[in-house]
Each structure stands twice: as C-alpha cells, then as structure tokens.
Amino acid sequence: MKLIFFETTDSTNTYAKLNIENLEDKTVIYTNFQTKGRGRFDRTWVNLGPDNIYMSIVLKPSEKFEQTYSNLTQYLSVCLCRLLEDFGLKPEIKWPNDVLIKNKKVSGILAEAVFKGQSFKGIVLGIGVNLNANSSEISNIDRPATSINLILGKSVNKTEFMKKLLEEFFTGYDEFLEHGFKSIKKEYEKKASFLNKNLKIAVFEDIKEGYCKSIDDFGNLILVDKNGHEQQINMGEIIAEG
Ligand code: BTN
Numbered sequence: 001m002k003l004i005f006f007e008t009t010d011s012t013n014t015y016a017k018l019n020i021e022n023l024e025d026k027t028v029i030y031t032n033f034q035t036k037g038r039g040r041f042d043r044t045w046v047n048l049g050p051d052n053i054y055m056s057i058v059l060k061p062s063e064k065f066e067q068t069y070s071n072l073t074q075y076l077s078v079c080l081c082r083l084l085e086d087f088g089l090k091p092e093i094k095w096p097n098d099v100l101i102k103n104k105k106v107s108g109i110l111a112e113a114v115f116k117g118q119s120f121k122g123i124v125l126g127i128g129v130n131l132n133a134n135s136s137e138i139s140n141i142d143r144p145a146t147s148i149n150l151i152l153g154k155s156v157n158k159t160e161f162m163k164k165l166l167e168e169f170f171t172g173y174d175e176f177l178e179h180g181f182k183s184i185k186k187e188y189e190k191k192a193s194f195l196n197k198n199l200k201i202a203v204f205e206d207i208k209e210g211y212c213k214s215i216d217d218f219g220n221l222i223l224v225d226k227n228g229h230e231q232q233i234n235m236g237e238i239i240a241e242g
Contacts, residue, residue, distance in 0.1 A: 001026045001027070001028060001166065001170065002024055002026070002027045002028070003027075003028050003030065004023075004027060004028070004029045004030075005029075005030055005031065006029070006030075006031045006032075007031070007032050007033065008031065008032065008033040008034075008035065009029075009031045009033075009034060009035070010034065010035050010036040011034050011035075011036050011037050011038050011045075011126075012029040012030060012031055012034065012054055012055055012056035012126060013038060013056045013110055013112060013124050013126040014036065014038070015029055015056070016029050016056040016058050016124040016126075017112055017114050017124050020058060020114050020121045020122050020124065021116075021121060023058045024058070024060075025058065025059065025060040025061070025122070026057070026058065026059065026170070027057075027058040028055055028056070028057050028058075028166060029055060029056045029058070030053070030054060030055035030056075030162065031054050031055075032050035032054075033047055033050060033054075034047055034054050035047075037054060037128065038110060038126075039108055039110060039128075040108070040110055040237070041237065045108065045110075045128050046137075046140050046141050048130055048133035048137045048138070048140075048147065049132070049133060049134075049137060051131060051132035051133075051155065051158050052128070052129060052130055052131045052132060052133055052147070052158070053127065053128060053129035053131055053158060053161070053162055053165075054126075054128050055126070055127060055162065056124050056125065056126040056127075057124075057125045057126075057127075057166075057169070058122055058123075058124060059072070059122055059123045059124075059125060060121070060122040060123075061122075061123075061177055062120075063120065064120055065113060065115075065120045066177075067180075067218070068176075068177060068180040068181070069111075069113065069123050070111075070219070070234075071176075071180060071181040071218070071219045072111055072123060072125055072176075073096060073097040073109045073110075073111045073125065074093075074096055074097050074181060074184065074188060074219050075169075075172070075173075075176045075181075075184055076097065076109055076125060076127060076169060077093050077096075077097040077098070077099050077107070077109060077188075078093070078184050078187055078188055078191070079165060079168040079169045079172070080099050080107055080127070080129065080165060081093065081099060081191050082168055083161070083164055083165055083168060084099070084101070084106075084148070087148070087152060087156075089101055089148070089151065089152075091106070091191060092191055092192070092193035093188060093191045093192055093193065094193055094194060094238055095192065095194050095215070095221055095238055096219065096221075097109045100193065101146060101148075101151055102146070102151070103144060103193075104144045104145050104146035105130075105141075105143065105144060105145045105146070106129065106130045106145070106146055106147065106148055106151075107127060107128060107129045107130065108127070108128050109125070109126065109127050109128075110126040110127075111123055111124070111125050111126070112124045112126070127165075129148070129161075129165075130145060130146065130147035130148065131147065131148050131149065131156050131158055131161060132147065132148075132149045132155045132156060132158065133147035133149070133150070134147075134150075135150060138150070180217075180218070181217060181218055181219040182217045185215065185217060185219075188215065188219075189215060192215065193241070194212050194221075194238055194241055195212055195214070195215065196211075196212065196213075197211070197212055197241045197242065198210070198211050198212075198241070198242055199211075199212050199221075199223065199238050199240065199241050200238070200239050200240040200241075201221070201223065201233055201236045201237065201238055201239065202236055202237050202239045203233065203235060203236035204236070207239070208223060208225075208231065208233065208236070209225065209226075210223035210224050210225040210226070210231065211223065211224045212224075213230070216232065218234075219234075220232045220233060220234045221233040221234075
C-alpha cells in the first residue's frame with residue numbers, strides 16, 4: 001500500500017480518477033483540505049478542517065469490472081463500524097453505505113468506477129469521516145450530521161484512526177473480493193438501521209415507498225409496496241424512514 005498526501009487538493013477522488021493510470025493498485029490519497037469535495041448525487045462534501053478524514057483508495061483488482069465491486073462501499077462501511085465499535089460507539093448503517101451515530105451521519109462513501117472507453121481502469125473508493133470537527137463547522141452541513149470527537153467528548157488521533165481503518169479494510173479485502181456481499185451480509189444486517197421499516201427511497205426523480213423486508217445477497221434492498229409487490233432496489237437514497 002502506497003500513501004500519497006496533499007495538504008490541499010480539489011478532491012482526493014478527482015485526483016485519483018484523473019491519475020489512475022499512473023497510480024498503483026492500493027494507493028491511498030489523503031488530504032487535509034478539499035476545495036471541491038464531492039458527495040453522492042453531485043453534492044458537496046463539506047470541509048470540516050484538517051483533523052478529519054478525506055481519503056480515496058485506488059483499487060485495481062482485475063482487468064474487467066466485476067459486480068462485487070459495487071459492494072465495496074458497503075464493505076468499507078462495515079470496516080468503519082468495526083472501528084467505531086472499538087471506541088465503544090454504536091454505529092448504524094443507512095443503506096447503502098452512510099455510517100450514522102444516533103441518527104446523525106459521521107461518514108460518507110463515494111465509489112467511482114473508472115473506464116477509458118470500454119476498458120476498465122479501476123475503482124476509486126473515497127471516504128470522508130467526521131473525526132474531529134467542532135459544532136459550528138458541523139452546522140454548515142445541511143443534513144443531520146455529527147463528528148466522532150463530539151460524541152466521545154475528546155479528540156481522536158487522525159493518523160492512527162486512518163491506519164486502523166486501512167488495516168481493517170485490506171485484511172478482509174481479498175476474501176471480500178472472492179465471496180462478495182454475502183460474506184459481510186450478517187454483519188451488515190446487524191448494523192442496518194432501515195430493515196423492517198417503512199421507507200421512502202429516492203431513485204433519481206422517482207420516489208419509491210414501501211416496507212423494507214430484507215437485503216439480498218448482493219446488497220440490494222427488498223422493498224414491498226402497499227400492494228404486496230416486491231421490488232429490488234440497487235441504487236438511490238433513503239429519504240425517510242419510520
Ligand atoms: C456521500 O456521503 O455523499 C459521500 C461522501 C464522500 C466524501 C469523500 S471525502 C474523500 C473523497 N473525495 C471526495 O471528493 N469525496 C470523497
């Protein structure tokens with residue numbers, strides 16, 4: 001694993017995507033400050049100061065894109081939860097990969113598959129963790145969010161935290177690639193905040209409503225609508241749950 005650090009960059013994901021052909025498999029790009037941090041659905045990922053985590057992992061597992069790669073975000077969310085549990089916290093996962101504590105987001109993950117023409121170049125797996133933010137910085141985020149230091153009442157060593165997260169990720173990485181989501185399904189389910197609840201899910205412009213019955217072996221959400229029809233949802237975002 002190779003580490004590349006920038007004091008400032010536009011976005012570690014953007015850097016990794018643009019330079020992917022010159023970056024080795026398992027290179028980690030991290031920074032103290034992103035000027036154009038990006039979230040899912042073209043949202044901005046707010047900068048909360050240098051003691052928070054903004055990093056992207058470059059992965060080049062094969063020449064061809066495999067379906068399992070889509071679940072790497074869920075695998076990373078589980079790895080982060082394990083670490084947070086070691087701090088005595090009770091993290092939850094909001095499908096597909098947001099990590100929340102007491103219903104407030106502490107981490108977001110953005111995976112981007114990079115292709116040049118038809119040819120698959122790799123995956124950029126970006127993660128932001130609110131590790132050491134102050135409440136006024138958090139209030140710049142337009143959704144319920146918090147930071148780990150605020151919950152623990154003390155600051156957390158960023159270098160150690162990042163190192164542990166990467167260790168956790170790479171220790172189970174090969175097994176994950178071999179067996180896919182199935183290999184983390186039970187653990188993911190235990191942390192899933194959305195199971196057995198009525199959900200509203202935004203899939204681009206479309207809003208789907210129903211009862212979340214389960215999650216399948218590929219990390220998809222199984223939603224049952226009011227007529228009893230089952231639907232498999234593989235992208236989108238939970239916008240309401242109750
Ligand atoms: C989301 O919850 O919408 C995903 C947020 C992902 C943020 C991280 S921070 C490091 C990497 N670089 C980016 O520009 N985005 C990801």
